[in-house]
Amino acid sequence: MGDKANAQSGAAGRATTADRPTSVRNVVLVGHSGSGKTTLVEALALTAGAVNRAGRVEDGGTVSDYDEIEHRQQRSVQLSLVPVEWGGYKINLLDTPGYADFVGELRAGLRAADAALFVVSAAQEADAVPASTRMVWEECAAVGMPRAIVVTHLETARTGFDELIEVCGRLFGGDDPDAVLPLYLPQYGPEAADGHAPVTGLVGLLSRKLYDYSAGERVEKAPGPEQEALLAGARNRLIEGIIAESEDETLMERYLGGEEVDLKTLIDDLEKAVARGVFHPVLAAAPAVNGARQGLGTVELLELITGGFPTPLEREAPAVTTPDGRPRPAVGCDPDGPLVAEVVRTASDPYVGRLSLVRVFSGTLRPDETVHVSGHGLADRGHEDHDVDERVGTLSSPFGKQQRTVGSCIAGDLACVAKLGRAETGDTISSTADPLLMEPWAMPDPLLPVAIRAHSKADEDRLSQGLARLVAEDPTMRLEQNQDTRQVVLWCLGEAHVDVALERLRSRYGVQVDVVPHKVSLRETFAGPSAGRGRHVKQSGGHGQYAICEIEVEPLPPGSGIEFVDKVVGGAVPRQFIPSVEKGVRAQAAKGLAAGHPLVDVRVTLLDGKAHSVDSSDAAFQTAGALALREAAAQARIDLLEPVAEVQVMVPDEYVGAVMSDLSGRRGRVVGTEQAGTGRTVVRAEVPEIEIGRYAVDLRSISHGTGRFDRTYARHEAMPPQMAAKVREETTAAA
Incomplete structure (x- = not known):
């Protein structure tokens, strides 16, 4: 691919648009935090002419100026789109966060893209490619997404390029490491004082040419004897790897028979194999230095994207149904077809309000038209289902902090849409005449709870609206209003996710909150039978209050709730007041008896009582019923019940022992294990919920980022006596 003309587009200063799907390439960058994805995007933008030599756009910002939080925390926290032009093609570069807490943004990028660049840093030790990156590779492989690998940080490499190729072949190639091979070998300059030799160029294995970047511009040269020596073995291995994936089944036989395969055939077969997702080229790249215009390997990478990655026409769109679930025929990538688009990211801009990043799968999206927005079925996470018509605002192409207006967005392309007030991430945009709903992509379940409360009265007034906007932007976050504990709980993916959520509440929505200890929903029950007498007799002039009742309480099996039985004989308690006693008992049970938690799993039997012909009333017997239950509790042992969760943990086999030991230390009971594919095991356990509040964080540490759980x-079951006593003490102190 190093033989195609350098067709720099010079796209700086104008919106990047596409007029047909074949001219679009949608590429997502995947890699661990610090691997150099954002730096690579900026280098590609510079080479493509989208920014000037200082890496700036017209307003003085850079293409990485996405979010103020990203600048403060020095890490990417959201999906970002950088469109550039190269050789007549529009390339949508989707930069994803590398930190595990923002995997929802990564999955959105995978949804919007048609191919993936996996960025691997040579600055790490060999075999240090994070397991999370390997898991994403497997996800892409499962759906046949084309993938290539870009090696960064060669200038500070701890791992040699050849060694890293072998590691990538073993980790990403699976049974066929020759499906992961380099197209170019780095050319090194003289060794610097720090012991590192700078990479000054690339040697093309297919073209047998040297591409020299030492002067800041890509210069094509004939290789010298030193480069020729590098070529021989690596070139033969690459050719055999390409031919092994060729659709021409006779090519390998002819090659092994001594026939010289022409360069055009090799490049054509390479591009087809990459587009089919069966061959994964490895390239090296580095940013431009000292004001140079082109970074090392950026031209080669742009040529791979435009020549080897598929067009949107080659991707099958997600399945669609009507909003009520009736299946519909698959949609094709046709600008003249029915409108079907999806919101892949939602953000708030301080000047234009809500901005929705949209991938159009069919039809053409135009400004000022009315469209239908269909909800995505995540009501359990605080995202209500909805089917509404909305008017599209301005369409724009993002670039750093800029929004460059565009006239339309065709099938296969991406754009930002302003003023879709009800649209949330994951929603489907379609025609009002034919509303549709796309099959949702897989969202990780947020399993780290953080309880919050408004810092002041002014914050309390703004909290509800701020939280609604926050969860609208992020479908991996769940909002819970816990009626038992009376807490507002944000369920997140990890601590970094929590930090970003709270910072956005403060800086974007003006809401300051305090984090408070998260509570689980405890219950109370009677450990054995008891009895109580409720006497409510008052006379203070005028109409008095008179009610006496006697009850018996006995425990019931778990899950029974509260059962009320009337065994009054002889009219000791008039019939009209028996429901009043029950109402008083149930009201007191809801308030709790020992530590303020609801009472469950008991049978309360009304045995006897007394009434007064004038002074008895509904209110008096409600009070008497409550007093009787409290007296019964005072004479019995009240057990605290804690919620127990069924937990399924999937980890690589080497971490099974550590996971089982950790679960046992959390008072968990391991109930079984089973294999979940090659090298993975599912551990099933029952664990008290109070012990797994931070398990999302702890499991990541135990399994080095490879474990998942639900x-x-x-x-509910009885809490150990020593823990129950501690809870009661804390309740008494708080009161």
């Missing part, structure tokens, strides 16, 4: 409520 949890479902199983039941």
Whole structure:
């Protein structure tokens, strides 16, 4: 691919648009935090002429000026789009966060893209490619997404390029490491004082040419004897790897028979194999230095993207249904077809309000038209389902902090849409005449709870609206209003996710909150039978109050709730007041008896009582019923019940022992294990919920980022006496 003309577009200063799907390439960059994805995007933008030599756009910002939080925290926290032009093609570069807490942004990028660049840093030790990156590779492989690998940080490499190629072949190639091979070998200059030799150029294995970047511009040269020596073995291995994936089944036989395969055939077969997702080229790249215009390997990478990655026409769109679930025929990538688009990211801009980044799968999206927005079925996370018509505002192409207006967005392309007030991430945009709903992409379940409360009365007034906007932007976040604990809980993916959420509440929506200890929903029950007498007799002039009742309480099996039985004989308690006693009992049970938690799993039997012909009333017998239950509790042992969760943890086999030991230390009971594919095991356990509040963070540490878990409520069961005593002490102190 190093033989195509350098067709720099010079796209700086204008919106990047596409007039047909074949001229669009949608590429997502994947890699761990610090691998150099954002730097690579900026280098590609510079080479393509989208920014000037200082890496700036017209307003003085850079293409990485996406979010103030990113600048303060020095890490990417959201999906960012950088469109550039190269050789007549529009390339949508989707830069994703590398930190595990923002995997939702990564999945949105995968949804919007048609191919992926996996960025691997040579500054790390060999075999140090994070397991999370390997897991994303497997996800892409499962759907046949084309992938290539870009090696960065060669200037500070701890791992040699050849060694890193072998590592990538083993980790990403699976049974066929020859499906992961370099197209170019780095050419090194003289060794510097720090012991590192700078990379000054690339040697093309197919073209047998040297591409020298030492002067800041890509200069094509004939290789010298030193470069020729580098070529021989690596070139033969690459050619064999390409031919092995060729659609021409006779080519390998002819090659092994001594026939020289022409360069055009090799490049054509290479591009087809990359587009089919069966061959994964490795390239090296580095940013421009000292004011140079082109960074090392950026031209080669742009040529790979435009020549080897598929067009949107080659991607099958997600399945669609009507909003009520009836199946519809698959949509094709046709600008003249029915409108079907999807919101892949939602953000708030201080000047234009809500901005929705949209991938158009079919039809053409135009400003000022009315469209239908269909909800995505995440009501359990605070995202209500909705089917509404909305008017599209301005369409724009983002570039750093700028929004460059465009006239339309065709099938296969991406654009930002202003003023879709109800649209949230994951929603479908379609025609009002034919509303549709796209199959949602997989969203990780947020499993780290953080309880918050407004810092002041002014914050309390703005909290509800701020939280609604926050969860509208991020479908990986769940908002819970816990009626039992009376807490507002944000469920997040990790601590960094929490930090960003709270910072956005403060800086973007003007809401200051305090983090408070998260509480689980405890219950109370009677450990054994008891009895109580409620006497409510008052006379203070005028109409008095008179009610006496006697009850018996006995425990019931878990899950029974509260059962009320009437065994009054002889009219000791008039019939009209028996419901009043029950109402008083249930009201007191809801308030709790020992530590202020709801009472469950008991049978309360009304045995006897007394009434007064004048002074008895509904209110008096409600009070008497409550007093009787409290007296019964005072004479019995009240157990505290804690919620227990069924937990399923999936980890590589080497971490099973550590996970089981950790779960046991959390008072968990391991109930079984089973294999979940090659090298992975699912551990099933029952664990008290109070012990797994931070398990999302702890599991990541135990499994080095490779573990995943889910949890479902199983039941409430008795808390150990020493823990129950501690809870009661804390309740008494708080009161």
